[in-house]
Amino acid sequence: MRKILFYLCMALLSCNAFGQSAIIFRGTVMNESQIPITGATVSFRDIPTKNTTTDKAGQFSIEGLPGQFIVISSVGYSSKTVELGQQKSLSIHLAADNKNIDEVVVVGYGSLKRKNLTSSITTVGAAELEDKPVVSFDQAIAGKVAGVNISQSNGAPGGGVAINIRGVGSITGGTSPLYVVDGLPLSTNSSDRFNQGGNNFNYTVNPLNNINPADILDIQILKDAAATAIYGSRGANGVVIITTKKGKGEQPTVNLNAYLGTSKLAKKVDVMDAYELANYMVNARDIGWVSKDPLRNKVTDPLSIRTIDDRYPLFMLPYVQGEQGLVNTDWQDEFYRDAFSQNYDVSIGGNSEKANYYTSLGYLNQQGIIPNSGIERYSARVNVDFKLSDYVKLGVNLNPTYINNNLARSEKNWGDEGLVIGVLMSLPNIPAYNEDGSFAVDKLYETLWSGESNVVQFQNPLALANMVQNRMNQYNMIFNTDLEISLLKNLKFKSIVGGNFGYTNRKYYRPKSLSYRTEKAPTSYFNFGEVFNSTISNILWDNSLEYTADFGKNDLNVVIGNSVQREINKNSTAEGRNFATDNVTTINTSQDRYSNEQMREWKMLSYFSRVSYAYDSRYLFMATLRADGSSKFGKKSKWGVFPSASAAWRISEEDFFAKDLINDLKVRASYGVAGNNDIPYYGSMSLLSTNGKYTIGDNVLAGLYPSSSPNEELSWETTSTYNFGFDAQLWNSLTINMDYYTSKTTDLLLNVPVPSSSGYTESLQNIGSLSNKGIELGLSYKHEFTEKSKLSLSFNISKNINEVLELGPGQQQIISSGGLTDSHITRIGHAIGSFFGYKVIGKFQNEQEVADLAKFGNQKVGDFIYQDTNNDGVVNASDRVILGSNLPKFEFGFNVGYQYTDFDLNVSLYSKQKFHVINTMHRYLAEAWGNNLSVYLDESAPRPVWAVGSATHTRASSWQLEDASFVRVRDITLGYRLPKSLVSRMKINNLRVYVAMLNPFTWTNYSGYNPEVSSNFNSALTPGEEFGNYPVSKSFNFGFNITF
């Protein structure tokens, strides 16, 4: 019946125009970058059913009459209405609009119209990810979203990126957000030691590497608890929802993207050259010798009567004597390389009545600046949606990836052959290569072994990087199948079965032919190999019912559903020592072998519901409720309930509101509770150790005893957040989003010391609390100067204040050690993981000062004067104070896009201000043992030490702490779209070439490689430490996009 009426209307409407003869209008729809928009809808304003879509060239033709209005619309763009005139050929430009008022925003378990949103959600569109030569999308959005702190804490290709949404919300639990890809929550454990192995490298590989950024349609960042509470016990750190691309347009569209690039070390660390070092070391060794027996020993004593520790290497002498032209190796220059990268993506997508498809292939090869390191990725994606009937839709997403990571052992200290610190410590007085071009190995070892001098015992880092094998191969499959059935007119049933399967295989081999400091080649003990395998099997089944009703001015949406998830991880290791040869490196050829195997499992059962109601698009309400039952929770607290409620008022829709200046204004308020379930597997149970062995008779019998402490009430950490904000649009061009939030996390997971009379020394408890309060402001502005000249600006700034409110019973603080002993403190009333230590107020200039001033032990002239903060006349551990924090006082990001005719330019920069980094490189680069930081030549530096035993330089103090405030230009992209006339001859719809620079400029006073560094990745207790971490690089890339 309805259909008949409909056809009638159509017939009537077309009659109107009958008198005049229809003309065929042809047109091209393009975006601001002159790229044709495929699949845009072109319809008559007054006859919406009369419509067409643009083809892959963005072209359409439609029959109409002058004076009629056509509306051109496409997802992600502002619609445009054009009056038809005499001109039969039209060129229509649509402006991209992420804030499109009718835009649909993906939220947890469904989607909502943006205008009806009541919570704090930020969208990042595909445009922000395009042309960025990054391995994973998180690297591309640093500084783009207010309140989202993204740090390139490690410069390795594919290395981890630290993301904190609205501050650090946990002390020992994880602080990373939950990632949801096409409705599937990714395993939160894929980057932990259990799945990546632990022994031979220090950084974990980013789990988001499995998702090719080119396949991403958009990213929603759910920030407040009203938005995240529907993810219950996993929502407390925020949720990042990733939606992948769908096909557009009836005709298949082929996209080809490629880039080539090079990257190099962004910045060098200032260390001594060979001459400076020789003088420094000779001086230090002399001081060391004399201080052993000041009455008898003299600087002039020959090396032969000194101990090995007080001798300097003989090859230092010519430098001290001023001989010119001697070996002066800049190890950073020798070591770091210009690394090459290439990336190719090809995708085909289309949309027909029965099916929508998008499929892509990608290949990425990004070398690291450390020799023999890099990442190679082969990825594919198939997204298909079938319309099986009017009632049933079926979708399938498949995303297989294979990643070959070539890892560098960068993050470790010198003793573990950490390459970055080793490069800096290597003596510039020795060459990197022999005359025949081979690596000059063992030079430092020989100096030690011969008894000549005790110097840094580090192998040639080039030999280590090139000869040691350290690979990680990852095979991953993310998949989901979703079925949608319309049960009634307004009632839909949706079921998703999905998951990810991952297999990781690592291989490490340290060859026989490479000496170790305690063993000359061919080695047997330090000839070592390891193979590590792990699997992840993560399966999810969600079922939900969605009821939508639009009656009168009422807009109601109700979702109710449940979810079951199960994840099993398994790993096994085999290690071998003393291989027969270096030719074969499989463990079977080793003499001493060791193996290990572990498994763990986690299950969750959840029920969730969301009700959202809007009246007249003016009064908006939303409430969510989720209950999570998790196997990780203790027996007595199996279920967590997480509610939220939010409301908003679109003042601009009120009659009294004059829309002249402000055309849209919405105020929002929300409250919600979310959890963090990142607690250890089986953490509530008392597990048994099999190490309770004892000899009875003459046999060693197995004994089992509880080794971990039980807690039947162990549960999630709870974060409750209030959020107040507003969204406004002015002059139709300036968008303002502002939020204030205050959140409190209670039930913090802490390993609390318990009286040993319990049989245990500590117990995992939900105890303690902390708060995060902050304010976020986002501005974006668009202006078209002329048709050819268009500008877009966006700016965001955010501030977060973190405060620890409560720790374990009677506990005031937790002191933690990073690379330096007791360098961090988490104290009630202060930010989590603050820097802690002595305050250096100068150095002792003369004996009088040493006698007069408070000092630490038997300090001498030239040592640091530490502030006697409690004025008790001596400096000791109780004089340590909080010295700073790694949490920025505020951060901001700024993005500029400018388009002039066929040229486009994008620049984005971001900044973090007023925070500190502890430069732990001082621990080793200060001892006149290896090379030293150049700052030790400075007037303010303490006297040279080696074997003096003063530890002056290496005690955690304000000396190692630096202000790390920075402004970084993250990327600059300049593109040019080739004229259509040129490319259409090649059957190409669009061809754009571009150059892109990543990290081209960083302004900072910080002296290390990277102000965003964090050696103890994701450890909230010991953040912001530089300790020989894979340096960040800057890259220059050339690329092109082609659309067929």
Place this chain on the structure above:
Amino acid sequence: MKNIQLYIALFLFSSCSSFIDVTPLSDNSVENFYKTEQEIDQAVVAVYDGVQTLVRPAYLDLFGEITSDNSYNFATTPNGGANANFDNFNLATNNTYLNRFWTASYAAVQRANIVLSRMEGVTIPEEKKNQRKGEALFLRSLVYFYLVQIWGDVPLILDETKNPISHIEKVRDKKAEILTQIIADLKIAEALLPLSYAAADQGRATKGATQALLARIYLHTKEYTNVVEYADKVIHSNLYQLDTDYETFFDTRKVSQENIFVINFKSGTNSEGYPFSNVNHDYDNTASYDLMNYYKNDPRLNFNVAPTAINTFYSKKIHNTLVNNDNTINVRIIILRYADVLLMKAEALNNLSYPATDALQLMNTVRKRSGLNELMFTDLASKEQFQDKLMDERRIEFAFENLRWFDLVRTGMATQVMSVKNFGGQRENSASGLPYTFKDSFLLFPVPQAQIDASAGRLSQNLGY
């Protein structure tokens, strides 16, 4: 269509909570263990292991020997180090070894408590069950006896801990109460345990071990009649006798009829050997000059100690000259042996009446075994002289067996011996030899600060610390 809706409804609203109960895949857990006889057996082995940890890595010798006049820690660090601070009475309340011993003791107690509570519901033949219960009671009592000798009052925990955080509320129980408890427990164990075992079970607690331990506790409480009663039970069992040769008794580490209860360490790939600090000179437990001088004519001295390359003397009782690949050695650390039972009885008899012929005879029996002359009452003209001589005997006979300090304290000799000798001056090369002024508060060790902190101050500190 209707069916589908029904299934959906069922699925959505059915409760399948058991879905989220999991069993650890790579570990046993308390909840699913302790179900079978074999599992209880393995839990009992863990109690022995717990007691073994008191010797190493918790350093029983720091308390039993190094604090006393017998031995010292040959440490070269400028301030002496945590071990040496036992020797020079410079104990900080946060000394790592204090907390280590306290923690290891209660870990062993917990393991015993688990056996006692969990075995009840398990089907085990009666005789076996009794034996296992007896073993757990004996071992728990042994640990508590060390605890009260070291700290005096300590928390008395007799039940399996299911909620560790609740121990924040625990305070120290009176030493007398603990002694009453362990005497009662040992008497139960005495009734439950067999006299001896077949070879495969050698080393488990026996009836004789409970009796010897009871004798030792009664000697501590000065209930001499009871000492005699329990010593006699051991003697009259006719299962034990003095080894014929003092030297080979230790040197061969053989299963000897003199041993009543020992802690076993077995070197090898199982990591069950006794670890030592240095191949050339184990400096953890070095004979003091006083011991060396005082007993230079006693043949037992040369069987007790041997010189190192750096002219110190290590304990031969512990350290075999043979060094194994895994840097550990085979050794049986003696807890109770027959010579001790004889001397305990002698001491009790002497205290009950002087002159006691039996007492003298017992002391001479022990002396004769090592080729020493028989003593006469003419040499020991009073009860006190007899007692003094007996203590000398005990010192050399049991040197390095972790008895000396406890003997000094229980007899009240500690203050005098440790003050007069002030071993500091004699060992100038050792930081361990820092001078000190002996105070009576040293008779008890400080309660570890970590424990006081963990209890939020509810555990009290001993006087003087």
